[in-house]
Amino acid sequence: MSTPDALEDQLLGIVMEKERPELEEDRLNILKQNTENKRQLQEIEDRILHLLSNAQGNILDDETLINALGVSKKTSDEISKKVKEADAFEKSFEDTRNGYRPVANRGSTLFFCIAELPNVSHTYQFYYQIPNKI
DSSP: OOOHHHHHHHHHHHHHHHHOHHHHHHHHHHHHHHHHHHHHHHHHHHHHHHHHHHOOSOGGGOHHHHHHHHHHHHHHHHHHHHHHHHHHHHHHHHHHHHHTHHHHHHHHHHHHHHHHHHHHOGGGOOOOOOOSOO
16 A cells, blocks of 8 residues: 555646646656766766876877867756756746645545545445556
């Protein structure tokens, strides 16, 4: 059996999926984009470390290293901008999601009230099955 808060979160996800599917899709796209951005940053860091470890002589004279640093600075700035946009979207998404929280809270409360009815009287015993999708 789940806790009331966990059930509320699950119901909130279902409600958001039904009521605002475009927001849920945008959120999933932003999560994918953030994962890709983190992968790109890791690749950039690895490349810079590789170039630094293989640099011979004065690193200020190494054109490849200087160009790589310039490209990584530009890419890093672009990724930082995307992360800020994603954070702003996440905040607005959470605000919208919290607007549906009372519905999920009532659903969770109702479920646990019904689940406790057999403790009141054995005549309230029943078998229930939670559907996978509503």
